[in-house]
Amino acid sequence: MKRSIILASLFLLLLSLLSFANNQNFMDEIEVIANVGPYAAVIPQKLMFETTKGYWLIPLEDEWFEVEPEMSFGHFSGNPDQKSRIQDSNCFLVETNCPVNIIFEGTPLTHLDGSTTLPTTYWAFRSLGVNDIPISFPRIPFLPPISPLQLIPVQEIGYFGDSSDIPRGPDFDIRPEWLDLIVDLVTGMIWPTPEKVESSQVYTGINEKGVYAFQVFGFAGVRENISAVKAGDYVGEIRLTVSADS
Amino acid sequence: MYRLLKYLSAIILSFSLMILFSFTVKAIGVQPLTLDFSMSPGETEDFQLIFSSSGIAENVAISIYQCYQDYTGNLGYRLADQGSFPEMGWIELEENSVQVPGEGEVYLKGSIRVPFGTQPGSYIIILMVEPEPGKAGDGISLLVRYAVRLIVRVDGPVLRERGRINFLRLDKDENGEPLIIAGVENTSRLDYLAGVEVTIRDENRSLVERVTLRTISGVKNNRDLTRLYPGSEVLFLGKPENYLFPGNYELRAVMSYGERGKASFIDNIDILPGQFKEPARALNEFLSIKPEMIDFRLEPGQRLTETIEITNISRERVYIKTELLEIGEDNNSLLPWLRLYADERLVLMPRQSRKLLNILQLPLNVERGGYYALVNLKVFQDESMLNLLDEQFIPVCCLVGEDSSQEIKIKGFEFNNEGEQKFFLPVKNTGQVHLKPAVKLTLWNNKEELMEEIELDSADLIGGILFPGGEALYKGNLKKKLERGEYEALIEVKDENDSIQIATYRVFIE
Numbered sequence: 001m002k003r004s005i006i007l008a009s010l011f012l013l014l015l016s017l018l019s020f021a022n023n024q025n026f027m028d029e030i031e032v033i034a035n036v037g038p039y040a041a042v043i044p045q046k047l048m049f050e051t052t053k054g055y056w057l058i059p060l061e062d063e064w065f066e067v068e069p070e071m072s073f074g075h076f077s078g079n080p081d082q083k084s085r086i087q088d089s090n091c092f093l094v095e096t097n098c099p100v101n102i103i104f105e106g107t108p109l110t111h112l113d114g115s116t117t118l119p120t121t122y123w124a125f126r127s128l129g130v131n132d133i134p135i136s137f138p139r140i141p142f143l144p145p146i147s148p149l150q151l152i153p154v155q156e157i158g159y160f161g162d163s164s165d166i167p168r169g170p171d172f173d174i175r176p177e178w179l180d181l182i183v184d185l186v187t188g189m190i191w192p193t194p195e196k197v198e199s200s201q202v203y204t205g206i207n208e209k210g211v212y213a214f215q216v217f218g219f220a221g222v223r224e225n226i227s228a229v230k231a232g233d234y235v236g237e238i239r240l241t242v243s244a245d246s
Numbered sequence: 247m248y249r250l251l252k253y254l255s256a257i258i259l260s261f262s263l264m265i266l267f268s269f270t271v272k273a274i275g276v277q278p279l280t281l282d283f284s285m286s287p288g289e290t291e292d293f294q295l296i297f298s299s300s301g302i303a304e305n306v307a308i309s310i311y312q313c314y315q316d317y318t319g320n321l322g323y324r325l326a327d328q329g330s331f332p333e334m335g336w337i338e339l340e341e342n343s344v345q346v347p348g349e350g351e352v353y354l355k356g357s358i359r360v361p362f363g364t365q366p367g368s369y370i371i372i373l374m375v376e377p378e379p380g381k382a383g384d385g386i387s388l389l390v391r392y393a394v395r396l397i398v399r400v401d402g403p404v405l406r407e408r409g410r411i412n413f414l415r416l417d418k419d420e421n422g423e424p425l426i427i428a429g430v431e432n433t434s435r436l437d438y439l440a441g442v443e444v445t446i447r448d449e450n451r452s453l454v455e456r457v458t459l460r461t462i463s464g465v466k467n468n469r470d471l472t473r474l475y476p477g478s479e480v481l482f483l484g485k486p487e488n489y490l491f492p493g494n495y496e497l498r499a500v501m502s503y504g505e506r507g508k509a510s511f512i513d514n515i516d517i518l519p520g521q522f523k524e525p526a527r528a529l530n531e532f533l534s535i536k537p538e539m540i541d542f543r544l545e546p547g548q549r550l551t552e553t554i555e556i557t558n559i560s561r562e563r564v565y566i567k568t569e570l571l572e573i574g575e576d577n578n579s580l581l582p583w584l585r586l587y588a589d590e591r592l593v594l595m596p597r598q599s600r601k602l603l604n605i606l607q608l609p610l611n612v613e614r615g616g617y618y619a620l621v622n623l624k625v626f627q628d629e630s631m632l633n634l635l636d637e638q639f640i641p642v643c644c645l646v647g648e649d650s651s652q653e654i655k656i657k658g659f660e661f662n663n664e665g666e667q668k669f670f671l672p673v674k675n676t677g678q679v680h681l682k683p684a685v686k687l688t689l690w691n692n693k694e695e696l697m698e699e700i701e702l703d704s705a706d707l708i709g710g711i712l713f714p715g716g717e718a719l720y721k722g723n724l725k726k727k728l729e730r731g732e733y734e735a736l737i738e739v740k741d742e743n744d745s746i747q748i749a750t751y752r753v754f755i756e
Contacts, residue, residue, distance in 0.1 A: 041275030041298065042390040071386035092390070098279065099467075101320070109386070120386075202320045204466040218386055236386045243393035244279035246321055246473045 038098035038244045044069040045091050047133060049145055059139040064148050066133050071238070073109070073220045084119075084167035084221030086190075091150045092216070092240060093130055097209040099245035105200045106161050109220055109234035116230045119168070120220045121161040121192040122238060124201055125153035127213035150213035155205070157214070163197035167221030192219060204245065274300050274346050276375050276392040283358060283398045290359040295373070295394060297344065297352045304377055307343045308354065310334040311372035311393065315478035319461030323372055323393055333369050336360060336398070343378065358398065366402025367435025368476055370395060397437070407504035408434035409474065411442070411511035414499045422523035424490055428459055428482045428499045428511070432474040438504035439471040442482040449494045450561075452597040459484035459499070474503070488534050488559060492519045532560045532625045532636045539709045540604065543645040547610040554602045554621065554640060558594035564635065565626040566592040568602065571639075573618040573713050580619040580644055583607050591631070606644065614647030616679035618713055641709045643680050652746050653677035654739050657717075659751045661735075667728055671702055671720040671737065675712045681741045682710050685720045688736045689728075689753070697733065698724055730755050 046069040049062040073085050094102065108120035129149035137146035206212055216238055223229050275298035283291050297306060312326045312334070326334040339356040346352050358371075376391035412429040419425040428442050442459040459482035461472040474480060494516050501509040534557040542550060558564050568588045572579045587603040594600060602621070621640040627633040653676045660670040675681050685702040702720035712718050732754055739747040 038279040039275065039277035040279055040392065041300075043300065044388045044390065069388055071388070073385060092388075095275070100279065103320075103322075106386075200322075202318075202463070202466075204320070204463055207467065216388075234385075237389055238386055239389045239391065241323065241391050241393055242276075242279070243321065244395060245467070246315075246395075246475075 038096075038100075040094065040096040040098070040100050040242050040244075042240060042242055043093045043095070045093055045133070045150065047091070047148060047151060051139060051145070058141065061136050061138050062145040063134055063136045064131075071216075071218050073218070084219060086217060086219050091127060092214045093150065094206065094212045094214065094242065095210075096206060096212075099207045101243050101245055102203045102206070102214070103200050103239075103241040103243075104157065104160050104203070104216070105239045105241070106218075107237045107239075108162060108165065109236040111230050112233050112235060113230075117165070118220055118222060118229065118234055119162075119165045120218065120236055121159055121166045121197055123159050123190075123192065123217040123219070124157040124203070125215045125217075126155035126157060126203065126205065127215055128152040128154045130211045130213050151215070153215055157203050158201040159192045159197040160199065160201045161192075161197055162199070163194045166192050166194060166197060167219045168224070207245075274298060274304065274306060274375075274377070276394060278394070279392065280395045280397065283396065284401065285358075285360045285398055286401050287360050287364045288362045290357055292355065292357045293396075294356065295354045295375070297346045297354065297375070299346050299349050299351070301348060303345060303348045305343055305345050306375055307378045308339055309342070309374045309376070310337055311374045313370055313372050313393070313395070313475075315475045315480065317479065317481045319463035319472040319474075319480050321393075321475075323374065326371075333371050333398075336369075337371060337373070337396075339373075358396065360398065360400055364400050365435065366400050366405040368437040369398040369400065370437070370475060371398065372396070399436070405436065406434060407436045407438045407507045408432075409438075409440060409501055409503045409507060410509050411499050411501050412479070414444070414497055414511045414513045416497065416515050416517075418522060419485065424486055424522045426457055426459060426484050426486065426497065426499075428501070429479060430474070430482055430501055431479045432476055432503075435476050436504070437473055437475045438507070440474045440501055440503035441471045442499055442501045444484065444497055444499045446486060446490070447496045447498070450596075451496075454490070454495065454559075454597075455486050455488050457484040457486050490517050490522065491531070492517050492521070532558065532564055533566075533623065533638055534559045535623070535638060535640060537640075539641045539643065539711065541641075541643045543648075544606075544608055546608055546612045546646060548608055550604075550606045550644075552604045552606075554604065555599055556592075556594070556602065556623065557599040558596055561596050562627075563596065564594050565629055565631060566594060567624040567626065567631060568592065569622040569624075571620040571622050573620060573641075574715070578615055578617040580606065580617045580642055583609065583612075584619050584642065586621060593629075604642065606642075608644070608646065612646055615645075616714055617644045617646065618642065618680065620708065639708050641680075641711050641713075643711065645679055651677045652679060652681060652741055652744075654681060654683060654712075654741075654747050656737065656739070656747060656749050659735070659737070659749075661753050663755060667724045669700075669702065669720075669722045669724075669735070672717060673712070673720060673739065674717045675714050678714055680714060681712045681746070683707075683712055683718070683746075684740045685722075686738045686740070687722055688738070689724075690734045690736070692732045692734075697728070698726060700724065728753075728755055 046067050047064050048067050049064045051059045052061050054060045104124045106122040109118040127150045131148040135148055139145060277296045281293050285291060310326045311323045312331045313321045313323050315321055328334060336358050337356060340354060344352050344354055373394040374391055375394060409432050412431055414428045417425045417427055426444050430442060444457045444459060446454040448454050458470055460470055461480050461482055464470060464472045494514060497513045497515060499511045536555045540552050544550060568586060568590060570581060570584060570586050572581055583606055585605045592600055619642045621642060623638040624634060625636040627635050655674045655676045657672040657674055662668040669687055671685060687702055688699045689697040691697055700722045702722035704718040704720045706718035735751045735753050737749045738745055
């Protein structure tokens with residue numbers, strides 16, 4: 001019995017060796033290549049919400065959706081006493097399969113003919129996470145809406161722009177009056193000061209594949225010497241340079 | 247809380263303001279972001295880049311840039327110039343501009359040719375992929391560009407990695423504490439990973455500490471090694487953990503790079519009294535203690551083993567008595583469940599270390615909350631154990647369960663304008679668990695101009711901890727003298743990084 005088991009095992013081994021040798025011949029002729037290179041994609045995103053209301057106009061839920069990303073400071077009247085402005089955040093979603101570095105740079109608001117600039121500073125954050133959009137959250141009466149994770153700043157990356165030309169402050173012009181109280185409390189903390197502003201900020205915290213969200217706020221204002229500011233449209237640029245980690 | 251408020255206000259602003267203008271977004275995906283080539287002079291290699299659509303059709307331009315490594319270890323980019331960067335002539339692209347459709351992918355083929363006579367070494371060429379500028383809009387436009395890095399390693403004889411440390415010095419950081427800075431240069435034609443370690447020895451050649459230095463980029467990435475590109479000069483920085491008493495020290499930096507490369511630099515430094523700010527723990531002239539506190543969270547019935555390493559940092563032999571103590575009557579005590587395994591009397595020679603073992607076994611029926619004990623170390627001059635030189639306390643904090651209420655009460659606010667202008671702030675921990683409070687005072691004038699920000703300190707804390715029911719008096723001096731007028735002081739109390747209390751007070755100076 002024992003001898004027949006050994007013989008059967010040897011026979012099976014011989015068959016498998018022959019089969020392997022046969023496959024080897026085929027394998028010489030079949031080339032299978034899989035190549036996944038380091039990849040990154042950046043998706044600028046701007047979110048807004050609409051509130052669904054029930055009876056007695058009671059808010060029920062907020063639906064968040066995407067709109068065209070933009071950052072506009074609106075119209076400055078030209079009055080030298082006009083306050084500076086902070087503009088809302090646009091977020092960037094970075095999807096990558098490798099560690100990447102991101103350089104944040106920005107140019108000041110510049111007159112279309114390139115002759116004059118307005119003091120402009122930017123402020124970058126890493127956000128808490130990424131929610132799929134559209135998304136709905138229930139609305140709790142008398143409380144602000146719950147916002148998607150990409151609009152919750154958690155890690156300050158820093159201010160960038162021209163440190164020698166920052167908007168006057170801490171003092172800024174916002175429209176909804178009910179925000180004044182909150183903003184007054186924090187203005188001194190969030191307003192850029194020359195020592196905090198760098199020409200660029202580098203974020204090197206993406207160390208593995210995933211989708212990451214970032215936010216950028218803008219500060220802009222007019223100059224005290226109004227004669228140095230030319231009337232017209234002003235444009236600027238926030239530039240993100242994405243590269244693989246070195 | 248204050249930081250949260252800051253963030254919340256930013257969030258609220260972000261969706262409260264109106265959209266006035268819009269513009270086309272430029273955002274494609276790019277693959278790969280790096281391409282590595284090992285080539286010989288005269289050789290040509292093909293490559294391709296894949297651009298994936300962002301959902302809308304757009305034109306992207308591909309330009310050749312050169313990169314430079316700044317002192318932080320980060321890479322910067324500038325448009326290549328044929329005169330100063332002849333490598334840009336090595337690249338041939340099928341197109342310098344491609345249209346990426348609204349759906350799908352586009353392939354861009356290119357080739358790289360290393361000319362004959364090229365010296366061996368590493369060459370880095372950047373293909374900058376950026377959307378072509380569209381119609382100028384209003385406001386700020388958002389532009390995303392990708393720096394695709396081509397690393398060409400040209401083989402050749404006598405090609406070795408070389409590096410050197412140009413300087414090594416001890417400076418002050420922004421808080422007045424010692425900061426070791428090593429200036430490192432890649433003097434070879436190859437790129438490599440490099441790291442720097444510094445050993446500090448005192449005048450008796452005893453090892454004080456080994457410090458691993460990192461570049462600023464390495465600190466952000468939590469990495470000891472940084473890739474150095476040919477010709478780059480980078481700073482490696484690090485802070486000694488132990489206080490360096492006035493005296494002579496030898497600093498020896500060793501740079502490790504590439505496969506086997508080593509470079510060293512030795513400097514002797516003389517630290518003068520008062521040259522560096524003395525950290526709180528350096529007030530202990532005899533012992534270095536690691537960790538300075540034991541803080542953990544356990545479930546009922548769990549067991550924990552922890553060691554405490556004590557080192558004699560003085561220049562004399564010391565005798566140490568160890569003991570476990572309770573925090574106070576009001577606090578839940580850990581003593582019934584905590585055992586300290588150490589000789590009651592220890593003798594430590596200069597620079598000698600010893601480990602003390604703590605074992606904690608929680609009973610199954612322990613209630614949720616904070617439990618505390620202190621490890622007391624008394625340092626004596628001789629074996630008679632009569633001449634007490636120093637006494638140190640190591641807090642042992644154990645939180646049982648998940649729930650913990652952190653509360654602090656500011657019991658008053660006082661401003662002293664006689665002589666030196668000082669603030670006093672008595673606080674009490676009214677919560678159920680310990681706190682590590684950091685108190686910051688921000689002062690504004692009546693024009694809402696920021697006058698000063700100061701951190702208030704307290705001498706009443708044990709290891710920086712305020713135990714439940716404990717009280718502490720915080721004090722702080724203003725750097726600049728305030729003039730007559732009315733001011734607003736904002737007090738923020740933080741535990742770790744979380745705000746737990748904010749209060750504002752009016753200050754009148756007559």
